[in-house]
Amino acid sequence: MSEDILYKKSYFSRIAELGKLAPEGFKAFVQFDQAALAPGALTGKLKELIAVAVAHTTGCPYCIEVHINNVKNQQATKAEVSEAIMVATALKAGSALAHGVNALNAFDGGAPDELYKSSYFQRLKEFSDLNGDIFKSFIAFDQQAMKPGELTAKEKELVAVAVAHTTGCPYCIDIHTKGAKGQGAALEEIAEAILVATALKAGSAIAHSVNALNAYDQ
Helix, strand or coil: CCCCCCCCHHHHHHHHHHHHHCHHHHHHHHHHHHHHHCCCCCCHHHHHHHHHHHHHHHCCHHHHHHHHHHHHHCCCCHHHHHHHHHHHHHHHHHHHHHCHHHHHHHHCCCCCCCCCCHHHHHHHHHHHHHCHHHHHHHHHHHHHHHCCCCCCHHHHHHHHHHHHHHHCCHHHHHHHHHHHHHCCCCHHHHHHHHHHHHHHHHHHHHHCHHHHHHHHHC
């Protein structure tokens, strides 16, 4: 193995070694992962689309590869996959922008002890005055990414809820949970989307273990 190459598809085969090194924990994760991705209130196809989106926010190339193959087996089209990725892109960027309201609080001095309050999000419009053209460009992209297309508005909001849990943005969670509810999503559907995100975030850590094994062996 070249020490200069950190990611190769073939490295992923080493993940089985974790089952021998930490058998009980690995087995428990696999069982959870399979349960989280199994069809339930959400279809297997939608769960795999959510998984693809989340894999792009965790930045795990192994997870992207695995779940693209899975979603193809669920008969998803390239256009549907692309829309899910665009939602993930909008949410990851949106998380950075949303946290900008905390930066404004800190910059103004005497930031309140409560770091997150729904009312703080109202400060977001200040970026329109501070960086008007860039702010408007982002809003236009965000709105386009969330518009119904190959995926319905409800499906996109469920993808957004899942991604918001991986970016850790409380403002985004609030907005898109309400958005999903407004599009007719049941709480059971929202919960399943969150558990897919949970499985993928954990799965990213598991998947990267192959890099740790490579590093340990050098």
